[in-house]
Amino acid sequence: MSHAQYFMHLGCNNRPFEYAADLTQKSINALFQQATKPYSGLAPEALKAQLEAVDLSKTEPLIDVISTVNHLVAKNSILVQHAHTLAHLHTPPLIASVVAEHFIAALNQSMDSWDQAPAATYVEQIMVDWLCKTYQLGEQSDGVFTSGGTQSNLMGLLLARDWFAHKHSGHNIQQDGLPEYGHKLRILCSDKSHFTVQKSAALMGLGERSVVTVKTNVQGQIDCHELQLTIDALKAQDLLPIAIVATAGTTDHGAIDDLQQVVEIAKNSGCWSHIDGAYGGALMLSKKHKARLQGIESADSVSVDFHKLFYQTISCGALLIKNKANFNTLLHHADYLNREGDELPNLVDKSIATTKRFDALKMFMTLKAVGAETLGTMYDDLLALTEQVADLVKQNSKFELCCEPLLSTVLFRLSEQGTLTDNEFNQLHQTLRLQLLTSGDAVIAETKVDGKLFLKFTLLNPCLTIEDFDSLFNKIESTATQLITQVKNKSQEEK
Structure with missing residues (x-):
């Protein structure tokens, strides 16, 4: 047949x-x-x-x-295109990206060796070169497309671990496994960094306890003074700081660390600097906000997610590194795939994945159809809208704002606790979020800051307007009123 x-x-x-x-x-x-x-x-x-x-x-x-x-x-x-879908870092994808998926699925290229993906291999390298130039990483930089921030962060820290071992004692982890001092290795990040830092440490055989978190300010940015003190304290205990992770756009606050200072501290401390730019790294295309990423050009590695503010379909990310020689720690030759002496490029040489998708085509088509300048303008408009939404919260006596937004995230909660205990008030917000979801009215998120549960808007949809939030706040307020009444009635019945 x-x-x-x-x-x-x-x-x-x-x-x-x-x-x-x-x-x-x-x-x-x-x-x-x-x-x-x-x-x-x-x-x-x-x-x-x-x-x-x-x-x-x-x-x-x-x-x-x-x-x-x-x-x-x-x-x-969940309809990510809907104006009231504001929970997570999922964007409505651009049409160019959706169309690219059609090509990707039908052609089914395997991005490990050139003879399996001839045109696709060159497209990915062209896109990597564009990214390295955009992030100003220098002539020796390189990168590879990944499934997203988790894989990118893992690869960045994996390279950092192997780089440090070679620098510290000439030890080759790829060939000989963890060195005898492996239990002393430490990774530093803020207490608002993404959980994949701990997850990566576990996968690398260092354990989650090898990750040392540093306190942040009220807006979720790492305290650089505390960072330096922590490094000094670790060294005084004969421990070995190997990498510092800075975040350009935390999941909870949208906070961007002082990248320049973190990278400088890493350099002076003999550490690898990795920047998790999965959320805010897209600001490199913004004329108004690009300066907020100053210092990213000096980092040893950078994670970028395209299925967030680059508006690509899931999944699509990249790891960029300043010195492409560090990819050698991942190199392994297989006679059937990437034989020694191959003159044609094989992307498996710099990836922890063998078979992987032709996701670079999505960014390739987006740049041709939409353009980097238009993407940057979309970010500028979105951040301006975020400030307007925060102002709506401040103007509404029923709500209180956690902190001024730094990217496109707004954290807020109800302003009146009444007779509810702190735990009951937190539970009220959690029930409120779930009620809005299961009724189909809104998809919003929640997070805790200093033990207090806050509701969270993550603004990513470039088609949003301030009018979209009038009805949403009204719905949140009315639902909260109903839930508070139910709590009061239940309390009276129990008495």
């Missing part, structure tokens, strides 16, 4: 690929046009039951499968 006949057997016409793609796109278009809420509101138990009821042992015509996925999956997914 031919490929075409096979798809015809599943219910398609004599142009199976076009038919299936067209049917899927029409389903998605209808969903976007008809949806009025960011989530269907279907309860978790009901959603799970409906999906588990699908009998995977029985096949159906593809047209029916597409219909099933549309009704059970697509219609019960």
